[in-house]
Amino acid sequence: MSDLIGEKNAILSLSKDGNPLLDDFDLTPSSIDDNLFDIPVLTSLPSLESILYEADPALDSISLTSSLQNQNFQQDNENSPNNLTNINSSELSSISFDSSLETNNRPLDNYILKIHHQQQDAISTDESFVEVHKHTQINHGSLLKIQELETVSNQISLCIERTNYGHPTTIDVLLHRMIAIGTTKSVVLLFEHQTQTLKHCLNSDLTNGAVSALNFNSDGTRLLVGYARGRIQMYDCSNGKLLRNISNDIHGPDTAILNIKFTHDPTVAVFSDSGGSVYVLQFTRHLKRGYQSKCLFSGSRGEVCTLEPLLFYQQHGSLTTDTNEKLEQHPLKSMYIIALATFTKIFLLALKSQNNVKILRVQHLVGSNTTLPILKWQFIIVKVSDNVSCINPILAAVRDRQCTFIQIQHVRDDELHLTQLKQITVDYHIKSFCWLNARTFVLFDMSERAHVIDQRSEEQLECLSLSHCELIYNTIFFKSLATGGNVSSALALAGQNACYQTLISSQGCIFLLGTHAVYEIHLRDWSERLDFFIENGKNQYEQALELAYLMLLGKAKGLTGLPIDPVKRRQCISERMVSLLQAYLKYSLNYECPQSGTIDLLKQHYRNVLPRSIDYCLLIDRLDLLFGLIYEIFSKDSIAHGIYLQCLEPYILKNRFDTMSPMVLNDFINYYVENNHLNQLEHCLNRLDVSSLDIDQIIQITRKHNLYMTLLRIYSEAFKDFTAILKEIIEKLEYDIAENNGTCYSAKMTLIGNQALVFIQTTLVGEIYPFGGRLSSDLAQFGRNEIVDFLSFLHPRRTGGLLYSNLRALLHFNTRDFFNLLTMAFDNEEFLNDVDTIKRRAFCDILLRVMVDDVQFSSHQISILFNFLSRQLAKTGQQHIFVQGMLFEQVRN
Secondary structure, three states: OOOOOOOOOOOOOOOOOOOHHHOOOOEOOOOOOOOOOOOOOOOOOOOHHHHHHOOOHHHHHHHHHHHHHOHHHHHHHOOOOOOOOOOOOOOOOOOOOHHHHOOOOOHHHHHHHHHHHHHHHHOOOOOOOOOOOOOOOOOOOOOEEEEEOHHHHHHHHHHHHHOOOOOEEEEEEEOOOEEEEEEOOOOEEEEEOOOOOEEEEEOOOHHHOOEEEEEEOOOOOEEEEEEOOOOEEEEEOOOOOEEEEEOHHHOOOOOOEEEEEEOOOOOEEEEEEOOOOEEEEEEEEOOOEEEEEEEEEOHHHOOOOEEEEOOOOOOHHHOOHHHHHHHHOOHHHHOEEEEEEOOOEEEEEEEEEOOEEEEEEEEEOOOOOOOOOEEEEEEEEEEOOOOOEEEEEEEEEEEOOEEEEEEEEEEEOOEEEEEEEEEEEOOOOEEEEEEEEOOEEEEEEOOOEEEEEEOOOOEEEEEEEOHHHOEOOOHHHHOOHHHOOOOOHHHHHHHHHOOOOOEEEEOOEEEEEEOOOEEEEEEOOHHHHHHHHHHHHOOOHHHHHHHHHHHHHOOOOOOOOOOOOHHHHHHHHHHHHHHHHHHHHHHHHHOOOOOOOOHHHHHHHHHHHHHHHHHHHHHOOOHHHHOOHHHHHHHOOHHHHHHHHHHHHHHHHOOOOOOOOHHHHHHHHHHHHHOOOHHHHHHHHHHOOHHHOOHHHHHHHHHHOOOHHHHHHHHHHHOOOOOHHHHHHHHHHHHHHHHOOOOOOOHHHHHHHHHHHHHHHHHHOOEOOOOOOEOOHHHHHHHHHHHHHHHOOOOOOOOOOOOOHHHHHHHHHOHHHHHHHHHHHHOOHHHHHHOOHHHHHHHHHHHHHHHHHOOOOOHHHHHHHHHHHHHHHHHOOOOOHHHHHHHHHHHHO
């Protein structure tokens, strides 16, 4: 049992009731035709720096759309503000990082987000219908289990047909112990609950009238019986002997006993009659068994319809040992807390003794004059801190369409705090209310339907008709027909729907007395709720798996039977999901698999089955099942095998797993190579853990198909080599530009060149290429210096004797993007700490020499260099007149 509603603290302001019996008690970019495109004329040209720093408003609008499309991506990257690793390397080099120069405004993040979505679209397979399984709306299944107590029902039928015991009128149950059923002929049938065997037949004088109320004490040794003509009797349940015969002169004349209840003290009981009065009954034993009675509430100031004492034993069957001990030692046991309800008010009383009564709270009730009030207690565990919890009682006060929940908290000594926690309003008239556990209750409406409600969310979990049970009503007692009908018209009218004594609850079970049968209603065990979907040939495995999934996530309501410990709870559900998944696959592939039709129909069937299976395997962390049994099942058919491999792709791309068994990985690579899904294969390989890959195989395949994104990752992550693949890429760029007579790069090399730029940028800012994450501090320092040394490399290779060939190649490939990534690096504090000032200054000097001395660089490219150097010199407080002079000289020439 766990926290039901939560804890609120409020000091009760007690109000004084008008009842005179209680008066004594304290109440508290390209060439464009300006005219054609309607471009306005600028009166003054903006500076280069202002253009480079200007944020693109179009990218900001993209950000909102992108974030709505993929919120998960935003969350994954919110901790990497300088992350450029998600830029689509397949974009042409004309795409730049212009807005990256102003990192404070972060317009680059919006740009990256847009490119990321384009990338995700580009890497899906041709068969785009392969996607991650989407969970359906919550279906809680069948919560209530209704079973007839057949042996007891047969005995009732025999009483009606063969004896003069009469028809059933009332029932009371002490769970797992005793069942008592009263009849119209003053007879009480006493059964053992578990065996349903008739133990005693308690006969009484027929002049007492029908049995109108029953109640066991806490240990099931005594039974109080109230009759329609006002008499009360006490029986010994062990031998059926009459212990006390209490005359009807202890309460109002010519009134029926409507309610009778033991308190947690077996020597004290309370009862109410059809006159609306409430009495305390004290049992004594001196020379003989005696009793004393005192009026607690007079019906002359409002008729009490129902009463409910707070008991401390009804919850024992569902609580832990520690909680039971707290309940046994509860401070409220020192007083008798009793709730009374009239048509318009609820009274909460603390009864210290017959002469010491304190009103704790008076709560107003509203509702139709055809409905009766209902009172039910329930204990909840309130967590005060991580290691401290307390048990508080909650009263559910119900009438008509409204349920009010009131919590009692013990402060100290006799000081109590009463708090109204919440009110729930439904769209039907409530006939009865029963707690199933601390989080779940049942409302019975006038049409005899049971509505299972989760009290926290107020969600209706199930609605079930009980009209077939033929519920018995206690109307004759509320009209007091046996004593001449001397009751108020209000009580007689509302009594048409009275079922206080025929629809009762005991420790989470509900018992319903019908005209010919007795029914027990309880919550299905969590495992029974799963079985409900597949038993009796229903075979609704998908619904069963979805409910188990909700149980594992803690979203399923009304659960019972699971261990309290979270680890054991998860283990139980996971083991059950494995068996359900195996049965689901067997049923789906053997019985639901199409036996005729097109291949597309068969493929679609596999695509419906596999994502769900993969999703549940990942949820319960059973990759061995995914790459073991499920792989073997779908490897028997070539079509199913291909669909299996395709279905792995979206889960890899969404980082749902990063390792695969060697056999499955080998099949996955071969399948994607054979079907020419190289782009998708590359992105999947980059999501997998490097330690799980066959490095030699991956390098051979990636070199063969020019998958340089993966090569860059493998060498940097597995070999800690940040320059080997860059050398290869630069050589290819030099060769490619030479093949095109120095005019442009091919689309293929543009892609690879962009990948190299992104790799350099991520390394310089200390991130893992290509999909984010942080490098360790030592590896980040090593990688930054390796990249700077690589770019500052002096000796030529095939550049006609020109120096700094690596740097020249990247500058000629894309000057603007190259300087943008340098700007982001030089603005990174970690980069400034790892690469010393001398090396940074030397690198800037090399940039100046290379670009000013090389006539192939345009004045626009030189201006980008000038802007970068000016920014760096300005940050250090140095003048950059020399740089300006060099720029002017270059422009003049």
